Amino acid sequence: MHRNDAERLADLEARLEQDDPRFTHALRAGRPARPREYRRxxxxxxxxxxxxxxxxxxxxxxxxxxxxxxxxxGIAAQLLDPRQAPPRRRGNRSAGP
Structure with a gap:
């Protein structure tokens, strides 16, 4: 792997760890958990x-x-609708890859 690719992967891992630590710890332990978007x-x-x-x-x-x-x-049913995209969290993320 090129150094640039390794840096991108490390950056992606850091963002995922910050966004959903439960999911990343479960992946490291070998017991996958559902990502935050699918926990309802x-x-x-x-x-x-x-x-x-x-x-x-x-x-x-x-x-x-x-x-x-x-x-x-009505609110709960609207949020449980599978055809709707999961709600996005607001956060301070840098724009662009």
Whole structure:
């Protein structure tokens, strides 16, 4: 490998380590983990909380709880949509390769 290629790989490794340390540690250990973009456990919890609030709003006839449950479920469902690109994180990254 040329020196320039080795520098690029080292730079890429450093960026990946900074962006998702859990993923890079798992790769080093030989037990791959899902990258951050594909970890959506929190969204499933949001969907469950939205459903619970919606059900509570129906049981206790309260329009505000129903509306809150619908909004939470709508947000979680939108974020769980597989056709949508995963949300990007904001950060201070240098532009260009």
């Amino acid at each position: 456990t929190g969204l499933w919890y949001g969907l469950a909380v939205g459903a619970a609030v919606l059900i509570a709003g129906v049981v206790v006839p309260d329009g505000l709880l129903i509306a809150t449950g619908l909004v939470l479920m």
